[in-house]
Amino acid sequence: MSSASVVRGPRDVAELLARARAMAGRTVGELAAERSMYLPRDMRHAKGLVGILVEHTLGVEARDRSTAAPDFEHLGVELKTIPLDRRGRPRESTFVCHATLARIAETDWERSDVRRKLARVLWVPIESERELRLADRRIGAPLLWSPTGDEEAALRADWEELAGLVGVGAIERIDARMGHVLQLRPKAAHGRVRTIGHDEDGAPIEVGPRAFYLRATFTERIFGAASTLPTSVA
DNA sequence: GATTGATCATAC
DNA sequence: GTATGATCAATC
Numbered sequence: 001m002s003s004a005s006v007v008r009g010p011r012d013v014a015e016l017l018a019r020a021r022a023m024a025g026r027t028v029g030e031l032a033a034e035r036s037m038y039l040p041r042d043m044r045h046a047k048g049l050v051g052i053l054v055e056h057t058l059g060v061e062a063r064d065r066s067t068a069a070p071d072f073e074h075l076g077v078e079l080k081t082i083p084l085d086r087r088g089r090p091r092e093s094t095f096v097c098h099a100t101l102a103r104i105a106e107t108d109w110e111r112s113d114v115r116r117k118l119a120r121v122l123w124v125p126i127e128s129e130r131e132l133r134l135a136d137r138r139i140g141a142p143l144l145w146s147p148t149g150d151e152e153a154a155l156r157a158d159w160e161e162l163a164g165l166v167g168v169g170a171i172e173r174i175d176a177r178m179g180h181v182l183q184l185r186p187k188a189a190h191g192r193v194r195t196i197g198h199d200e201d202g203a204p205i206e207v208g209p210r211a212f213y214l215r216a217t218f219t220e221r222i223f224g225a226a227s228t229l230p231t232s233v234a
Numbered sequence: 235g236a237t238t239g240a241t242c243a244t245a246c
Numbered sequence: 247g248t249a250t251g252a253t254c255a256a257t258c
Contacts, residue, residue, distance in 0.1 A: 040243095047242050048251030055251080065246070065249055083253080091253085093237085098249055128253095176238045186239055193247080208239095209248080216236085 007059035020142035029135030068113035083128030096212040105167030158182035169200040181218040187211035
């Protein structure tokens with residue numbers, strides 16, 4: 001494999017999986033060196049960097065960002081890295097997608113960005129103990145996942161509750177404690193960012209941008225169900 | 235220790 | 247400025 005070359009997109013899911021499996025056991029430092037990517041010492045300045053690195057390594061191509069299409073659009077597969085602790089449990093919630101507050105009331109679960117993104121996900125675990133240097137973190141075995149019937153029902157219920165509240169102008173009453181598996185949380189470069197929402201009367205109001213996230217308790221079950229870990233979390 | 239709200243980097 | 251890639255850090 002030549003260094004820093006652009007990786008072409010995988011032809012099919014089998015090729016994508018083969019590439020992902022080939023990454024397993026390698027370190028973030030190795031992958032970064034191949035792609036001539038600089039790794040900051042401080043994780044504070046490296047948020048999202050491993051995600052981009054894995055995208056490039058697997059061949060996610062530049063694409064239209066104006067629609068919420070999955071990373072591998074022609075395969076219908078979304079790529080997500082997920083930080084795991086030494087017990088194999090997710091250390092963080094998982095960003096799903098931006099919430100289009102002004103328009104969310106016009107859609108439904110079936111046509112939602114959340115459902116489209118999560119229809120099929122290639123999870124790439126990253127060994128992520130806090131004290132482990134970024135370059136030394138290893139890539140784990142990938143997992144191609146689609147929601148089970150129960151999982152989709154849970155996602156749908158949360159989405160409908162949250163989107164419903166946004167739709168009736170009650171966004172200010174939503175906080176991250178809502179949602180059993182799916183949350184709506186702030187998502188912005190900094191605290192002064194504002195976007196347009198609507199109040200109860202349909203009048204435009206300025207609110208902080210929000211995004212959908214999967215709770216760690218939800219993603220933990222995904223890995224628990226398929227995991228080869230010696231003990232699952234009772 | 236887990237969770238919520240805030241924040242950081244990059245592409246366009 | 248918006249959206250995607252996430253993790254940090256204050257708080258519970």
